[in-house]
Amino acid sequence: MSTALFTDRYELTMLDAALRDGTAARRCVFEVFTRRLSGARRFGVVAGTGRLLSLIRDFRFDEDELRFLRDNRVVDAATVAFLEDYRFTGSVSGYREGELYFPGSPLLTIEGSFAEAVVLETLALSVLNYDSAVATAASRMSIAAGDRPLAEMGSRRAGEHSAVAAARAAFIAGFDATSNLEAGRTWGIPTMGTAAHAFTLLHDSEEDAFRSQIEALGVGTTLLVDTYDIRTGVETAIRVAGTGLGGVRLDSGDLPIVAAEVRTQLDELGAAGTKITVTSDLDEYAIATLAAAPVDSYGVGTSLVTGSGTPTAGMVYKLVARQEGSGSWVSVAKASTDKASKGGRKAAFRTLDAGTATQELISVSDGFEQMPATSEYPDSRPLQATFVSRGDIDTSFEGADGVAAARAHHARVREELPVRALALSRADPAIPTVYVEIA
Amino acid sequence: MSTALFTDRYELTMLDAALRDGTAARRCVFEVFTRRLSGARRFGVVAGTGRLLSLIRDFRFDEDELRFLRDNRVVDAATVAFLEDYRFTGSVSGYREGELYFPGSPLLTIEGSFAEAVVLETLALSVLNYDSAVATAASRMSIAAGDRPLAEMGSRRAGEHSAVAAARAAFIAGFDATSNLEAGRTWGIPTMGTAAHAFTLLHDSEEDAFRSQIEALGVGTTLLVDTYDIRTGVETAIRVAGTGLGGVRLDSGDLPIVAAEVRTQLDELGAAGTKITVTSDLDEYAIATLAAAPVDSYGVGTSLVTGSGTPTAGMVYKLVARQEGSGSWVSVAKASTDKASKGGRKAAFRTLDAGTATQELISVSDGFEQMPATSEYPDSRPLQATFVSRGDIDTSFEGADGVAAARAHHARVREELPVRALALSRADPAIPTVYVEIA
Known part of the structure; x- marks a missing residue:
């Protein structure tokens, strides 16, 4: 079954306009993150990623989907032709399933042309928001x-x-x-x-x-x-x-x-x-x-x-960087005060002190090349894995094997939490999120 | 796609035991209702029924489903053989989609053998609980x-x-x-x-x-x-x-x-x-x-x-009456004080005074024959429709036509609500539920 219509209409109207004006081919970095931990939880738990990868594989516009878009004039003929051949050829990296997260954690980074990346917004958020809300509640119950x-x-x-x-x-x-x-x-x-x-x-x-x-x-x-x-x-x-x-x-x-x-x-x-x-x-x-x-x-x-009172994780899918006509990268972000986001591509590390988490360390850069190597942060654990590389999905994250690995990963990383994170009462996140800007 | 495994395992283990001991063939009446209106709402809105009917049509155990049950020893060989031929041949009646409901309203009545009716519990509740929670919130927003x-x-x-x-x-x-x-x-x-x-x-x-x-x-x-x-x-x-x-x-x-x-x-x-x-x-x-x-x-x-704070409607699926070996009917109900339910088959009417709803009138009987005719309650509107008759699904409730009819029905019946029901604050149900016992 195609998953292509688990999509908000505006993604396709944006695509339609961007194909017309030539910006659809611009390389983009989209990011999934949450501004705060809903329900004043001390940590969140990522879930859904393995499910999402399989759903991205099935994100194809077959005759049925195209007919609906044509008949309802959602997009024009050129966009229908584009969608007919649609296949995600970009890259996706992010937090493993079972990983803990905090405000601003770059849970998923989607790189590709605007055209191929913008249409995955609703599907990615539907999966991650629901599954992570349940996983977060489940982890607290398990504690x-x-x-x-x-x-x-x-x-x-x-x-x-x-x-x-x-x-x-x-x-x-x-x-x-x-x-x-x-x-x-x-x-x-x-x-x-x-x-x-x-x-x-x-x-x-x-x-x-x-x-x-x-x-x-x-x-x-x-x-x-x-x-x-x-x-x-x-x-x-x-x-x-x-x-x-x-x-x-x-x-x-x-x-x-x-x-x-x-x-x-x-x-x-x-x-x-x-x-x-x-x-x-x-x-x-x-x-x-x-x-x-x-x-x-x-x-x-x-x-x-x-x-348990927080039925959705509140994650958003935002454009954080894009390539300019010149080929150089520029960080972008919405400016509104109550929904501001942090532009730039991000690398995330969990800083550890004798095995206990102390910081969510996020290095931010405008482009792709300057990302820090793990070795730059010796007392930390890199948090991102590559799920999709130029369209190729790493199948080890999918299916029952992916679930078993995620369960083991969660059990392992939960051990890193400071004791105060295990209390059930409403509070601030267990560790602070710290940004490091890479020049 | 088969919907047969959208099911809690205990339904099949109960079936397994009932097939062995001969009670699986007993005629039963199951009922979907809610003990209270979650979130202290003044009314609930039924949704999901049309979706559920299509999912019941797809509730078949094909080779894939049977293999899973066999391989995991969920049920024995005799039960696998029963499920291979499973098709719901009973009857389903209940509140139309878009109808309002109150505590105790018999939202869905499922009649059939224990074997064929017990296995629909999870599917029916999954659909009705989520869809009705959203419809109830939506109706308040629409007001x-x-x-x-x-x-x-x-x-x-x-x-x-x-x-x-x-x-x-x-x-x-x-x-x-x-x-x-x-x-x-x-x-x-x-x-x-x-x-x-x-x-x-x-x-x-x-x-x-x-x-x-x-x-x-x-x-x-x-x-x-x-x-x-x-x-x-x-x-x-x-x-x-x-x-x-x-x-x-x-x-x-x-x-x-x-x-x-x-x-x-x-x-x-x-x-x-x-x-x-x-x-x-x-x-x-x-x-x-x-x-x-x-x-x-x-x-x-x-x-x-x-x-909007009430992500599930809290409906339950309970056995309320069954046939005895003698052929006579007996009302049944759980006795526990905090989760008591009302046994017996029910007919529901909305009593109206000059077009405004005054009561949710529910007549209760042990059997099938003694149900009251609509004419017995002249100032009321009967609330139940027949959705499935001896296994035949009334397709008029399904698909886009069913949705359009449900939307029109909701707009119509909402007009019957007393003005106090339109306030958004927490309160008791807008009208009382009144039971009438039929001898």
């Missing part, structure tokens, strides 16, 4: 959960495709499994799930339902015990399954209190090994509140897939 | 905007597929156009858009950019005047385009003040007919604030596609 496993269960509270992206982003940022089968198929994420209240209500009794589930899934399964009375539910569960029951799930009630009661009851029944999983309207704060409760794992839904 | 046109421009702040759904939901709830080209192609929604700041920055001067845009799009176009200095931008715009310029767009600054200044400047330049459109971080409250400002139209992005 709050500590060593307890986290399952993503929010598919029903996000659009059907976004649900799959959310499962993927959550896994990258520290979740262990998802309920979403498509995420399992497409991205290789472990899937989980046993039964809903409907299964108990379908049967003539709770006991019938439990017996049936154990018959099908074995005693290692997790029984949902709160359809009727929780105490009776737990008692029935152990009577039917025996003390080897894998787990019970609580989906309602005042969880710290209920979990403690259920733990005591399970222990008294001799089911000391039966685990307790809780799944009712959790977010990072609720998870933190449950840290001292006898809970073994969490399932998180609504709050995760809606970014 | 705040009055007669001024509204354009949806939020694609970049939602997942790439959700962006299309958002444009569709916004159009149903009163928006007039979208920037999203895919929404134009798939749903027949008018598309709009002219240029971004990048277009100005690409050129050697703002004047060059304006000249190029007018060359391509004509003087009726809208010029973005806030890349550098707004006053200079407006002056340049009129100098280049003449006083017949279609419009100017403001995307930053303190909009009520800036809009007034720009209006004065345009009038002084003789461009009294040039319109002002504003697009910077608007929501329903900002739109209301601009009611007295000389603004001609609004473009809304982030806030719209994220439901």
Whole structure:
């Protein structure tokens, strides 16, 4: 399927005008960044890049797309002819998936002609803004959960495709499994799930339902015990399954209190090994509140897939440099005070002090040639990787392998955060963004 | 493309167990409803139903889907065989798209065997929860905007597929156009858009950019005047385009003040007919604030596609009635105090007093036969339509025609709301939900 119409109309009208006036061929550098960390978070987590690369591959204007543009007079015949042959031949570099980011971090740098780069704006932002919002929330939940496993269960509270992206982003940022089968198929994420209240209500009794589930899934399964009375539910569960029951799930009630009661009851029944999983309207704060409760794992839904109060990361896609007629480069930026951006091409490094991040160091230059080598900043880690080189997409960032690598990367770089970054309260970014201008 | 894996794993494990124990064939009634109006809104707006119907048609398990389920041992061989032939043969009725809803409104009623109905839970909720959240926010914005046109421009702040759904939901709830080209192609929604700041920055001067845009799009176009200095931008715009310029767009600054200044400047330049459109971080409250400002139209992005603080509608999919072995029907419901639901099959009516809504009247029965006829409630409007009858989907609710009908329906039923429902502040639902038990 072509992804070419996941695009705001103005990108094509700009292209149309630029093809007419000759500026469409100017070499440009576009940058994806965010002016601030939405929700006063202490760090953000990049996600979506691997997905985006595959979508860029499918960004082609086939007959169906061209017919729509022609029939609706979105662009003229010359632009239709240009789009017919469209293929992104530029370069894309940026932060790896799972990487942390801060205000101004150059998350993605897109280089190419104006024509080929301007049309990717909406697609790039749609993917990165949603996926990163979920990954950022997921990482905070993962910090709050500590060593307890986290399952993503929010598919029903996000659009059907976004649900799959959310499962993927959550896994990258520290979740262990998802309920979403498509995420399992497409991205290789472990899937989980046993039964809903409907299964108990379908049967003539709770006991019938439990017996049936154990018959099908074995005693290692997790029984949902709160359809009727929780105490009776737990008692029935152990009577039917025996003390080897894998787990019970609580989906309602005042969880710290209920979990403690259920733990005591399970222990008294001799089911000391039966685990307790809780799944009712959790977010990072609720998870933190449950840290001292006898809970073994969490399932998180609504709050995760809606970014826990911050459903979009607020990233923008801005032209930051372009070539002039003379061939020299010029930095460009919008001047308005409330939405100012920083022109110039950027190289980004995370400065480390004994392994702990201290600065987001961004060197800015007008052109391409003067970018600093990593060796200039010995106590820092370069943050950008090359994803697309002259139109060639590095496939190692795509698919299930890309997801696994991103998850490992996130776990690694989160270790660099100063301790204050792990608190959940609203605050300034954990480290300052520092710009260095390259003459 | 099959939509069958947009599904939580537990639906298939429940199916697996129910096929083994014989309960899978029990006739069931599932219901989609919401316990409360998220965000303390006064009404909700249903959207997504037409989209959902098409997705149900594509809910088939082909070889790829079955292989995933087999390879990952999600279900056993007998269940794989059942899914191979899966096709929804039940019935679906519910609220038309664009209809208003209140706590407890039976938004969708799904009747069929447990096996065929239980697997649609995630898909139905994903679609309805996201689309209705956007439609509800859109309707409030449309009320705040009055007669001024509204354009949806939020694609970049939602997942790439959700962006299309958002444009569709916004159009149903009163928006007039979208920037999203895919929404134009798939749903027949008018598309709009002219240029971004990048277009100005690409050129050697703002004047060059304006000249190029007018060359391509004509003087009726809208010029973005806030890349550098707004006053200079407006002056340049009129100098280049003449006083017949279609419009100017403001995307930053303190909009009520800036809009007034720009209006004065345009009038002084003789461009009294040039319109002002504003697009910077608007929501329903900002739109209301601009009611007295000389603004001609609004473009809304982030806030719209994220439901203006309520990114999901919070709908649930619950088993409310099932047939017993004897053939008689029994109402079922979860008993937990904080997530109780109301069992039984429901018929819904909006009671009207001189054309103004006074109650959401819901009659509840255990079975199918005793549902009240419309004639029993003469001063009311029946709220449910039949979407799927024994597996046959009514295509009139699908596609661009379905969207157009939904938009007209919303405009019509919104007229029934009492005046207090139009205020934007947090409050109780505009009308109470009243249940009538049918013996």
